[in-house]
Amino acid sequence: MTTRFQAPRGTQDVLPEMQPYWQAVNDAIRVVTRLHGFRRIDTPAFEYAGVFEKGSGDTTDIVEKEMYAFEDRGGDKLALTPEGTPAICRAYLEHGMGSWPQPVRLYTTHQMFRYDRPQKGRYRQHTQFDCEILGSTDPLIDAEVIGLLWRLYSMLGITGLGVRLSSLDDIEPRRAYIETLKDYYRPHLEKLSDDSQRRFERNPLRLLDSKDERDLPYKDAAPKLIDQLSDEARAHHEVVLGALEATEIPVSIDPLLVRGLDYYNRTVFEIVPDADARAQGTVGGGGRYDGLMEILGGSPTPGMGFGSGIERMILEMQRCGVTFDEAALADVYIVNRAEGASATVFGLASRLRSAGISAIVGESGKSMKAQMRGANASAARFAAIIGDDELRAGTVMLKDLGADGEQVAVELSRVPSVVGSKLRG
RNA sequence: GCGGGCGUAGCGUAGUGGUUAACGCGUCUGGUUGUGGCCCAGAAGAUCGCGGGUUCGAACCCCGCCGCUCGCCCCA
Numbered sequence: 463m464t465t466r467f468q469a470p471r472g473t474q475d476v477l478p479e480m481q482p483y484w485q486a487v488n489d490a491i492r493v494v495t496r497l498h499g500f501r502r503i504d505t506p507a508f509e510y511a512g513v514f515e516k517g518s519g520d521t522t523d524i525v526e527k528e529m530y531a532f533e534d535r536g537g538d539k540l541a542l543t544p545e546g547t548p549a550i551c552r553a554y555l556e557h558g559m560g561s562w563p564q565p566v567r568l569y570t571t572h573q574m575f576r577y578d579r580p581q582k583g584r585y586r587q588h589t590q591f592d593c594e595i596l597g598s599t600d601p602l603i604d605a606e607v608i609g610l611l612w613r614l615y616s617m618l619g620i621t622g623l624g625v626r627l628s629s630l631d632d633i634e635p636r637r638a639y640i641e642t643l644k645d646y647y648r649p650h651l652e653k654l655s656d657d658s659q660r661r662f663e664r665n666p667l668r669l670l671d672s673k674d675e676r677d678l679p680y681k682d683a684a685p686k687l688i689d690q691l692s693d694e695a696r697a698h699h700e701v702v703l704g705a706l707e708a709t710e711i712p713v714s715i716d717p718l719l720v721r722g723l724d725y726y727n728r729t730v731f732e733i734v735p736d737a738d739a740r741a742q743g744t745v746g747g748g749g750r751y752d753g754l755m756e757i758l759g760g761s762p763t764p765g766m767g768f769g770s771g772i773e774r775m776i777l778e779m780q781r782c783g784v785t786f787d788e789a790a791l792a793d794v795y796i797v798n799r800a801e802g803a804s805a806t807v808f809g810l811a812s813r814l815r816s817a818g819i820s821a822i823v824g825e826s827g828k829s830m831k832a833q834m835r836g837a838n839a840s841a842a843r844f845a846a847i848i849g850d851d852e853l854r855a856g857t858v859m860l861k862d863l864g865a866d867g868e869q870v871a872v873e874l875s876r877v878p879s880v881v882g883s884k885l886r887g
Numbered sequence: 888g889c890g891g892g893c894g895u896a897g898c899g900u901a902g903u904g905g906u907u908a909a910c911g912c913g914u915c916u917g918g919u920u921g922u923g924g925c926c927c928a929g930a931a932g933a934u935c936g937c938g939g940g941u942u943c944g945a946a947c948c949c950c951g952c953c954g955c956u957c958g959c960c961c962c963a
Contacts, residue, residue, distance in 0.1 A: 471955095523960085523961050523962075524961085527961085528962085545963090578961075579961095580955085581958090589963090657959095721962085744963060769963060771962090771963030797921095797922080829917090830923095831916095831918095834923040839923085849921055851921080859921090861923085863924085
């Protein structure tokens with residue numbers, strides 16, 4: 463017995479029964495991006511590893527622990543795309559999009575690869591819907607992007623979500639804040655949890671995010687970034703907040719919202735189910751990254767965008783009870799029961815399809831009963847039966863598989879038009 | 888990377904030390920001479936996740952591995 467293979471850990475097959483969800487998501491993405499004037503871009507499945515090492519930040523978990531990085535046969539250092547934004551920014555620079563009318567609105571759906579421990583809603587390969595608006599610092603751009611994602615979820619029937627919003631200020635003032643934060647925590651360092659002691663050096667903003675009881679006594683009194691934003695960042699944040707509050711979108715300020723990528727400044731946001739405390743409950747999130755283009759070697763170009771996992775959208779759709787009726791496999795199921803009828807049957811199927819009518823041909827070796835069962839299982843509206851009598855007479859027995867089950871003899875050449883008019887009627 | 892739970896035909900489950908591992912759904916074939924759904928009958932389909940151990944005997948007990956899952960970390 464040979465080995466039975468399984469899909470690799472953390473990957474999954476999308477079976478036919480799940481395709482309607484994907485179809486619905488992709489359709490809605492097409493609509494919502496059109497409503498906002500976005501154009502589609504597709505970037506490669508892999509990039510030079512440096513795009514993410516420099517772009518996402520080489521001390522982020524995504525790059526440091528989760529990236530599928532490898533050397534190819536020519537010695538190039540490559541990485542399977544772990545997140546979309548740096549790749550799109552690379553394409554922006556590579557193709558001189560700075561000379562297009564600004565800002566440039568781009569979207570994509572892209573496979574993302576991260577080596578992480580799989581859980582529900584967390585996979586090693588997942589699909590992300592990504593939107594980026596490049597070349598504008600207008601805070602209304604931030605609100606637009608958040609509103610676009612919110613609209614998508616609404617169109618998909620997802621309810622019970624909320625937007626968590628914060629501002630990370632600009633890079634320089636943030637550095638100053640981080641020093642204040644470290645000064646605050648430094649005297650207590652010994653008493654903090656092990657995790658937090660690590661975070662103190664690596665990612666001090668995360669100190670505020672801890673749920674460990676040893677850290678809790680210090681959280682409330684700790685200085686919060688959102689309370690001491692620079693004037694520019696505060697003004698920016700207030701426009702974003704005001705714009706969103708003028709809509710139906712429920713927004714809450716989350717001063718502890720920190721995202722796992724280095725390039726964010728000012729606006730950051732996440733959209734999460736408000737009733738669901740699951741750790742991987744975030745359906746979509748993103749923010750502003752005005753410094754990223756320079757990191758990638760381009761001239762300063764502001765940007766704002768998000769990623770949202772399609773697998774997680776579908777989980778949310780299911781949570782909200784969104785279902786789809788099973789579609790018929792064909793309009794006509796041809797029952798093939800006559801000796802020497804193969805050419806006739808094949809020709810009929812072909813003419814039906816040319817007329818835009820879908821057709822499945824039963825297996826000629828199977829009994830009438832078996833083929834009729836096949837017709838029923840296919841949910842076809844009509845069975846077109848060709849037996850010895852019909853073959854001789856140049857007709858087919860056209861049976862309506864609806865409730866009445868009426869059947870009529872139809873001349874072979876007229877089948878497409880008869881079926882066509884019945885389907886329309 | 889760390890901790891908990893689970894792993895029996897395609898799917899959902901029963902069986903928790905003792906003859907050929909059971910049931911439902913699904914699949915296939917029939918229920919006479921060319922007709923689906925409902926019904927009835929029959930058939931196929933299981934290395935009981937994998938490997939080792941305990942035992943006269945293991946799906947069942949023990950250990951390791953793999954996978955799934957829940958929580959932590961992190962993220963979409």
